Amino acid sequence: MNLQFDNSYARDLEGLYVPWKAAEVPEPKLVRLNHGLAEELGLDAKALDSAAGAQIFAGNKLPGGTATIALAYAGHQFGGFSPQLGDGRALLLGEVIDNKGKRRDIAFKGSGRTPFSRGGDGKAALGPVLREYLIGEAMHALGIPTTRALAAVTTGEIVRRERNLPGAVLTRVAASHIRVGSFQFLAARGDEARLKKLADYVIDRHYPEVKGAQQPYFELLRALCDRQAKLIANWINVGFIHGVMNTDNMTLSGETIDYGPCAFMDHYNPATVFSSIDEQGRYAYVNQPPIANWNLARFAEALLPLLTVESGGEQDKAVERAMEILADFQQHYERHWLAGMRRKLGLTREDEADFALATDFLAGMEGQDGGAGADFTLAFRRLADVAEGRGELSPFGLRKLYGNAAALDAWLPRWQARLQSEGLAPEKQAAAMRAVNPVYIPRNHRVEEALAAATDLGDYAPFERLLSVLQQPFDERIEFAAYATPATMEESRGYQTFCGT
Numbered sequence: 001m002n003l004q005f006d007n008s009y010a011r012d013l014e015g016l017y018v019p020w021k022a023a024e025v026p027e028p029k030l031v032r033l034n035h036g037l038a039e040e041l042g043l044d045a046k047a048l049d050s051a052a053g054a055q056i057f058a059g060n061k062l063p064g065g066t067a068t069i070a071l072a073y074a075g076h077q078f079g080g081f082s083p084q085l086g087d088g089r090a091l092l093l094g095e096v097i098d099n100k101g102k103r104r105d106i107a108f109k110g111s112g113r114t115p116f117s118r119g120g121d122g123k124a125a126l127g128p129v130l131r132e133y134l135i136g137e138a139m140h141a142l143g144i145p146t147t148r149a150l151a152a153v154t155t156g157e158i159v160r161r162e163r164n165l166p167g168a169v170l171t172r173v174a175a176s177h178i179r180v181g182s183f184q185f186l187a188a189r190g191d192e193a194r195l196k197k198l199a200d201y202v203i204d205r206h207y208p209e210v211k212g213a214q215q216p217y218f219e220l221l222r223a224l225c226d227r228q229a230k231l232i233a234n235w236i237n238v239g240f241i242h243g244v245m246n247t248d249n250m251t252l253s254g255e256t257i258d259y260g261p262c263a264f265m266d267h268y269n270p271a272t273v274f275s276s277i278d279e280q281g282r283y284a285y286v287n288q289p290p291i292a293n294w295n296l297a298r299f300a301e302a303l304l305p306l307l308t309v310e311s312g313g314e315q316d317k318a319v320e321r322a323m324e325i326l327a328d329f330q331q332h333y334e335r336h337w338l339a340g341m342r343r344k345l346g347l348t349r350e351d352e353a354d355f356a357l358a359t360d361f362l363a364g365m366e367g368q369d370g371g372a373g374a375d376f377t378l379a380f381r382r383l384a385d386v387a388e389g390r391g392e393l394s395p396f397g398l399r400k401l402y403g404n405a406a407a408l409d410a411w412l413p414r415w416q417a418r419l420q421s422e423g424l425a426p427e428k429q430a431a432a433m434r435a436v437n438p439v440y441i442p443r444n445h446r447v448e449e450a451l452a453a454a455t456d457l458g459d460y461a462p463f464e465r466l467l468s469v470l471q472q473p474f475d476e477r478i479e480f481a482a483y484a485t486p487a488t489m490e491e492s493r494g495y496q497t498f499c500g501t
Contacts, residue, residue, distance in 0.1 A: 003043065005065035005094035008103070009176070012201055015194050016182060017069040022059025022091055023112025023122065025167070027156025030054040031126075031460065032133060034150050037173060041098050041106075041150070048151075057151040057171050059091070059111045066093045070114035074188050075181035075248030076298055078282055083188040085181060085248050086116025089124060092177060103205060105177050106150065109170040125165035126154060127451040128260065130463055132170055134450070135259040138442045138470040144234045146256040147174040165455060175255055178202060180299045181248035187302035199306055202252050217306040222325050225296055227254035229332035232292045236285070237340040238441065239265035239376040243275035243497060245283045250295045261497035264441045266486045268365040268373035274444075276496040293329040300326060343436045344380050346387055346419055346429040357414060364407030374401045375486045377441050384433035386412070387419060388426040438473035440480065442466070444495055445487040
């Protein structure tokens with residue numbers, strides 16, 4: 001890697017990591033290099049797309065300037081607090097300044113045991129690595145802040161999960177890997193000096209606009225609430241379900257991180273859960289906004305010593321002020337959600353009735369009498385066809401997708417009148433809707449197809465085809481029609497996703 005590392009986290013935040021090395025692997029082979037991302041980082045992609053690159057991305061031969069460390073953090077996992085979690089199978093190589101002057105982390109995932117492994121093997125299997133690559137690139141193409149995969153390599157080892165699987169290592173790029181759990185780690189130890197250093201570091205790196213504020217830590221809480229509200233609204237507006245929204249998976253940068261048991265919803269049902277470990281539906285689609293708010297409350301608790309200082313030493317006053325900020329989360333969320341919904345519905349101006357217009361469209365999409373709901377992605381996509389007066393009765397037209405014909409018949413005239421009030425040509429409105437409503441998402445059955453082919457047969461062609469489709473989610477192409485088609489009820493019934501550990 002022809003990179004100049006500037007490892008500020010390792011330099012400034014001693015006590016929040018352990019220096020560690022990746023485990024050497026016997027036979028690294030480069031499966032995929034993200035050429036576009038490599039160029040953003042100032043890397044020589046051509047040189048890295050090689051056997052030498054495989055050695056680097058497996059952790060066998062690291063370039064100069066790396067300072068591999070395993071990050072320490074705590075976290076609430078499904079509501080239960082663990083005072084020490086940490087990178088059990090990940091290592092931060094270091095930080096670089098990309099071509100746009102932005103600081104980026106480069107990290108391994110699946111690089112072997114660390115002091116935080118808690119009995120795990122520290123390895124990753126090929127399937128979860130490729131899933132993270134696919135979903136991260138899909139989210140990026142959809143315009144949603146996300147960590148991204150720079151490379152995926154196989155290791156020549158076997159990893160034991162439910163069965164023997166080929167081992168792999170993912171190289172992940174992020175604005176940073178600082179989590180709510182990073183603050184919880186220090187708060188649990190009463191380490192207020194390092195807590196302040198971490199908060200100041202986060203402000204410098206991610207929220208420089210609050211640095212000069214009279215109460216910068218309250219403003220940090222406020223800014224994070226807004227940023228997370230926007231992120232979750234983005235998830236909801238594309239039907240994404242994270243599946244494991246623990247506090248150690250909420251980043252201070254506002255990026256989506258950890259694509260383990262995640263999935264995209266096909267048939268619209270707000271209670272949808274895919275994660276095999278989410279038996280109570282804690283992280284169901286509809287629960288993601290309130291859980292984000294809950295996680296932010298845990299961040300405020302960890303930050304409380306600093307907030308108390310800003311409140312003149314009066315903890316009760318600090319708690320009251322923090323609760324006021326947290327109470328605004330729902331307002332932030334609804335504002336971002338509605339802005340996104342307006343774009344999805346082809347609306348450019350604001351109207352007080354838009355909230356009801358959007359929620360009524362969604363309510364009508366739900367299945368009736370135990371039947372499947374309308375396909376979330378295609379319903380919005382086909383609404384654009386209706387906007388310009390075509391396609392409503394096609395095999396995958398809106399009326400065919402929408403199970404509740406009476407609700408649709410009542411809703412369409414309201415929406416069409418609202419569209420006309422904008423005074424724009426129908427063709428322009430439809431084009432604007434297609435620019436924000438994807439036709440292609442990572443359909444669960446297509447993702448599983450691609451992962452199974454790679455894992456069981458060593459055939460990466462389905463993965464490459466799916467990746468190429470997902471990198472252009474808004475451009476409908478006849479030759480890729482199958483990738484827009486939802487799974488049948490038989491294919492989707494009982495579908496689950498699993499944590500890769």
